[in-house]
Amino acid sequence: DVKVTQSSRYLVKRTGEKVFLECVQDMDHENMFWYRQDPGLGLRLIYFSYDVKMKEKGDIPEGYSVSREKKERFSLILESASTNQTSMYLCASSQRVGRGQPQHFGDGTRLSIL
Amino acid sequence: GENVEQHPSTLSVQEGDSAVIKCTYSDSASNYFPWYKQELGKRPQLIIDIRSNVGEKKDQRIAVTLNKTAKHFSLHITETQPEDSAVYFCAASTGGFKTIFGAGTRLFVKA
Numbered sequence: 656d657v658k659v660t661q662s663s664r665y666l667v668k669r670t671g672e673k674v675f676l677e678c679v680q681d682m683d684h685e686n687m688f689w690y691r692q693d694p695g696l697g698l699r700l701i702y703f704s705y706d707v708k709m710k711e712k713g714d715i716p717e718g719y720s721v722s723r724e725k726k727e728r729f730s731l732i733l734e735s736a737s738t739n740q741t742s743m744y745l746c747a748s749s750q751r752v753g754r755g756q757p758q759h760f761g762d763g764t765r766l767s768i769l
Numbered sequence: 770g771e772n773v774e775q776h777p778s779t780l781s782v783q784e785g786d787s788a789v790i791k792c793t794y795s796d797s798a799s800n801y802f803p804w805y806k807q808e809l810g811k812r813p814q815l816i817i818d819i820r821s822n823v824g825e826k827k828d829q830r831i832a833v834t835l836n837k838t839a840k841h842f843s844l845h846i847t848e849t850q851p852e853d854s855a856v857y858f859c860a861a862s863t864g865g866f867k868t869i870f871g872a873g874t875r876l877f878v879k880a
Contacts, residue, residue, distance in 0.1 A: 762812050
């Protein structure tokens with residue numbers, strides 16, 4: 656069974672801090688994703704990566720960056736945290752696309768920026 | 770841009786009744802349509818998916834239908850049980866990297 660592990664379930668940070676959210680998957684998946692989940696807005700894609708050191712912007716990349724130095728690990732970075740980045744962050748992974756593949760999600764990190 | 774509209778946003782049914790959630794997608798190149806269930810405090814999990822070469826797919830009490838012409842797809846849950854209470858997300862993908870998710874439907878099943 657695919658395991659996607661996010662480093663923290665809950666995180667509280669202060670405005671202006673640099674915040675790192677870590678995600679690790681154990682199924683050798685090529686693709687990894689970061690979403691934020693807000694009530695009534697569903698899942699919105701921040702960034703994704705289809706290979707080591709490769710990254711692509713999603714729909715809401717402003718204020719975020721990512722890093723993928725190893726295949727199994729995908730990090731989301733809030734360069735200078737702001738209160739409007741308070742949200743639930745979900746990491747996901749999937750096999751290389753071709754015919755569409757289901758995504759496997761982590762448990763999420765609920766981030767509060769004070 | 771591409772989007773997926775999902776209705777209703779909230780659905781309340783009596784235990785044993787059926788529940789139907791509907792989604793509409795905009796990108797006619799979409800060919801893969803997964804449905805995810807997210808229980809309170811838990812991760813979204815795939816419950817069923819359908820590809821564009823199929824019109825209907827069933828898995829026990831869950832079924833999904835796809836109308837490519839109208840760009841509609843729906844989730845049907847029969848004989849609902851309290852453990853079906855959750856948020857359900859539909860999604861559409863062209864087989865590329867991006868999957869577009871609906872806003873979610875919160876389903877309440879009353880015992």
